[in-house]
Amino acid sequence: MTWFDELRTSALVGTVRHEAPAPPPELGVLAPVGLSREEFLLDQAAMADVVRRSSRTASMPTDAFRITPAPVDSKTEATGEAARLLELLLHQPPVGLGLRNQLVADWLFLAAESRRRVPHRQLPALFLLAANDAAVYRALNPAIGTRGLWLQDVSPSWSPRSGPAQDNGGSGTGTAPGPAEPDATAREQLTSDWSSLSARARLSLLKIVGTGVRPDDEDLLERGLDDKAKGVREMAAELLNQLPRSARARRMGARLAPLLTVKGLLNKRFDIDLPPDPDAATLRDGIAPVPRNGEPDRLARLDTIILGAPLDVWITASGKSAEATASMLKEEPRILAVLATVAAGRNNLEWVRALLTVSSDARLLHCLPVAERERWLERHIRHGVDEPLSLASLLRELPQPWSGSLAEAVLKIIAGKDGGRLASVLADVLPTALPAESTQACRRLLDRTDDDTARRRVLRDAVQYQSFKQSLTEAFR
Amino acid sequence: MGRWSEERVISAAPDSSSLAAARKLAHPGPWSESGSNDVLVWGKCQGSGKTPYQVSVDVVAPAYRCSCPSRKFPCKHALALLLLWARGEAAEAGAEAAGFAQEWAAQRADRATAKEQRQSGQPADPEAQAKRLAARLALMDAGIADFSRWLTDVARTGLAAARQQPYSWWDGVAARLVDAQLPGLAEQVREMASEVNARADWADHLLVNVGRWWALTKAWSQRDSLAPGEFADLRAALGWATASSDVQGKESLPGPWLVLGAHRSDDGRLQQQRTWLRSPEGTVVVVLDFASQGQSLATPQLAGALLNTTVARYPGSAPQRAMFTSPVEPQGTAAGLGDGGTIATALLQESAAVAASPWRIRHPVLLGNVTVSPEDAGWILDGDGQALPLLDAPLDSLLALTGGHAVSMFGELEDGHFRPLTVVVNEKVVTP
Known part of the structure; x- marks a missing residue:
């Protein structure tokens, strides 16, 4: 135990219990005589203070302390007005936080386009923002340059997980991302080890296969229909619903066809019977058995059959096109909803378009190419087919910026008597969704007398966003 | 006095939210009766109430006055007015100062004159002054004696018992030191109340500080034998300020x-x-x-x-x-700060400084050829392979600026740590 350790012990418990040690001879200090125990300890504490401070030594670091320096940045640093605007956005944003984040993302895209990079000193503030905002996070590369990538590697406060998960919504390329590449290993494992795998493992592997189910999975899925575990059987049936040319689909089609009858002379419509009680083969295909107690849910059985059957069964029954067939089901909202599930699940564009003439189901709309989706929404907004507020969620999910004509249609609704409500609902997306050419229209609307503060705020945000974005574009020229 | 730049106005803001609020007001709309002269900038800002807020700013010896109830200082109205003035969008020069601005400026001038007279006036009565000094010294003597007793009590009952004491116990001691005109010492005691609970090395920290306080009491009792420079250091450590007029x-x-x-x-x-x-x-x-x-x-x-x-x-x-x-x-x-030394040299300088003035706990050092390591809360490493832990360091900013390359750095050595204040990067002195 060193002198200082002993001194600490005495000081901690007090001189009542433990006397302070004598000063170490190497200090060459003679303790004064006649001191009380307390004074003796305090004197030495005073000495310890100056001894420690005047004899400090540096640490000898281990190799873990050393980091490889950042390679030289190949891109030119953004300077002048571009750098000033980024600093302003990061430290003293002149707009609301939502718009600020979008403008920072815009700055990063523009920098990347002009092969310039974020000034090094702004990287920490930028990373802090990116950790809380997916749009900024996605836009970081390549504008952060070599130093930014290096900093992500060495900084203890940055980890890939500290960024928010990438979402698929919002702006981007405009097409919904396709399903992930199905895992070939999962397929292989199921084929070779089906009987030796646990039910839970079979189910999880089937789910992986389901991320990109394809026609040659049919045998595997048919095997799943015979599985001991209910969960596996249900999953196999659900995945087979996506394969309209499979044997199960044909079996389901054969069950559906006799249930469909066309009635009416001028105004033709479907008369749909409910399915009979299931036999063994029907049960195997996933139709609910007769319950032990109570009445069977025969409507649910019908839904299961429709979900599994090819859509052509309906065309054969009606003898008409898909669109005309869909229109014969106008009075059958439940059937339309199930058919929307089928058409969207199989990405059958003919039926998606047909069903969209009688339904505004978001799942159907998402199957359409972006331009067509925009046109559909624009048509509905202009013709007042649906209540504008009911379309708000569809508008929010559109890639940004919108086309000029869609923006014009939306602004027309917003400028109308009750447009403030739609403006409020779209407040967080409208400023970035409106294209630059809509700015003048927003300015005109702002200039007129209006007591609706929510509407004014949204329009003002849209104008602010566009004018700041214009400044960014000019700064990078 | 020239017109302020917008950066100058920004630097006067107490926080970013005040500045953001000021930017929203920094357009001519809500402002009326604004003007400026060589010293003052003034204007009236229409707020939510009926009466507009009266804003006056002294731009020479910066001071701000606004009739709004904000506790921010300067408030958003003063900042907005300055922003408009800086941009030349309002408060044009040449107008006669508004009544409220003139009144405020006159009050300030009166106060300044009175203060100057107090400071520069001949000592009215040297005898009274000596009496006041003697009274202060007596008060300080008594305070130091009381503090010495408290320290011996702490030594007797132990530091572990002191750590168990509530904040009010420390605060009571600090209050007595303030009454005895020893505010520097009082501040250290008050800080210790939270440090004994916050620091992992609280026992060592409290022990050496108790030792330093004890040494201060001993030095005070022998103040007559100290050299003027030593006495000045002691005065500063106890918090007995030297008047700027001296x-x-x-x-x-x-x-x-x-x-x-x-x-x-x-x-x-x-x-x-x-x-x-x-x-x-x-x-x-x-x-x-x-x-x-x-x-x-x-x-x-x-x-x-x-x-x-x-x-x-x-x-x-x-x-x-x-x-x-x-x-x-x-x-x-400047393009740089000059040649920096090694960590070993810096520690030797600290050692010499402690020998000259044992009360000083902070030492300025310029280090050359040092790199930043993100290990723990951050370290600096020099070319000799020695390292010091960083204190209050914006680690990400240091790493971003230096890229892990060797740079010169100026900062403060304190309690065995290095607090970086400036870094020289690409022939520029920057604050991390």
Whole structure:
């Protein structure tokens, strides 16, 4: 135990219990005589203070302390007005936080386009923002340059997980991302080890296969229909619903066809019977058995059959096109909803378009190419087919910026008597969704007398966003 | 006085939210009766109430007045008015000052005159002054004696028992020290109340501080035998301030003074700013600024700036506290801070400084060829392979600026740690 350790012990418990040690001879200090125990300890504490401070030594670091320096940045640093605007956005944003984040993302895209990079000193503030905002996070590369990538590697406060998960919504390329590449290993494992795998493992592997189910999975899925575990059987049936040319689909089609009858002379419509009680083969295909107690849910059985059957069964029954067939089901909202599930699940564009003439189901709309989706929404907004507020969620999910004509249609609704409500609902997306050419229209609307503060705020945000974005574009020229 | 730049206005803002609020008001719409002259900028801002707020700003010796109830200082109205004036969008020069602005300026002038008279006036009665000094010394003697007794009590009952005491126990001791006109000591005791609970090394920290306090009491009792410089250091440690008027005319060291770095802190009651300067001859001094809540600190000097000004040093050992004795005029920036030393040299300098003044806990050092390591809370490593842990360091900012390459760094050695204040990157002195 060193002198200082002993001194600490005495000081901690007090001189009542433990006397302070004598000063170490190497200090060459003679303790004064006649001191009380307390004074003796305090004197030495005073000495310890100056001894420690005047004899400090540096640490000898281990190799873990050393980091490889950042390679030289190949891109030119953004300077002048571009750098000033980024600093302003990061430290003293002149707009609301939502718009600020979008403008920072815009700055990063523009920098990347002009092969310039974020000034090094702004990287920490930028990373802090990116950790809380997916749009900024996605836009970081390549504008952060070599130093930014290096900093992500060495900084203890940055980890890939500290960024928010990438979402698929919002702006981007405009097409919904396709399903992930199905895992070939999962397929292989199921084929070779089906009987030796646990039910839970079979189910999880089937789910992986389901991320990109394809026609040659049919045998595997048919095997799943015979599985001991209910969960596996249900999953196999659900995945087979996506394969309209499979044997199960044909079996389901054969069950559906006799249930469909066309009635009416001028105004033709479907008369749909409910399915009979299931036999063994029907049960195997996933139709609910007769319950032990109570009445069977025969409507649910019908839904299961429709979900599994090819859509052509309906065309054969009606003898008409898909669109005309869909229109014969106008009075059958439940059937339309199930058919929307089928058409969207199989990405059958003919039926998606047909069903969209009688339904505004978001799942159907998402199957359409972006331009067509925009046109559909624009048509509905202009013709007042649906209540504008009911379309708000569809508008929010559109890639940004919108086309000029869609923006014009939306602004027309917003400028109308009750447009403030739609403006409020779209407040967080409208400023970035409106294209630059809509700015003048927003300015005109702002200039007129209006007591609706929510509407004014949204329009003002849209104008602010566009004018700041214009400044960014000019700064990078 | 020239028109302020927008950056100057921004630097006067107490926080970013005030500035953001001010930007929203910084358009001519809500303003009326605005104007400016060489000293004042004034205007009326229509707020939510019926009566517009009356805003006056003294732009020479920055001071702000607004009739709004905001506790921010300066408030958003004063900042907005200054922004408009800086941009030339309002408060044009030449108008006769509005009544409320004139009245405020007159009140300020009266107060300043009275203060000046108090400070520069001949001591009315040397005898009374000596009596006041004797009374103060007696008060301090009694306070030191009381504090010594408290320290011996702590030594008797032990540091572990002291740690169990509530905050009010420490605060009571600090209050008695304030009453005895020993505010510097009081502040240290008050800080210890939270440090004994917050620090992992609380036992060592409390032990050496108790030792330092004890040494202060002993030094005070032998103050008559101390050299003037030693006594000045002791005075500073106890918190007995030296009046600036005693320093003002003493000397006038010419510049240009290089701003090595600065540090700002705010403990909720008091804001402090330390600005380290170096003369062409290599003399290092520190200018201290204080402001209580509701007041704004002196405008910070840009790191690396060369200041055309003169300074006078307070008594004490080097590096001394100093004050500006002439207007500060920036005259460009330096491309570097000069040759930095190694960590070992810096520690030797600290050792020598402790020997000269055992009360000083902070030492300025310029290190050369050091790299930043993100290990723990951050370290600096020098070319000799030695390392020091960082203190209050914006680690990400240091890493981003240096990229892990060797740079020169100026900062403060404190409690075995290095607090980085400036970094030299690409021939620029920057604040991390």
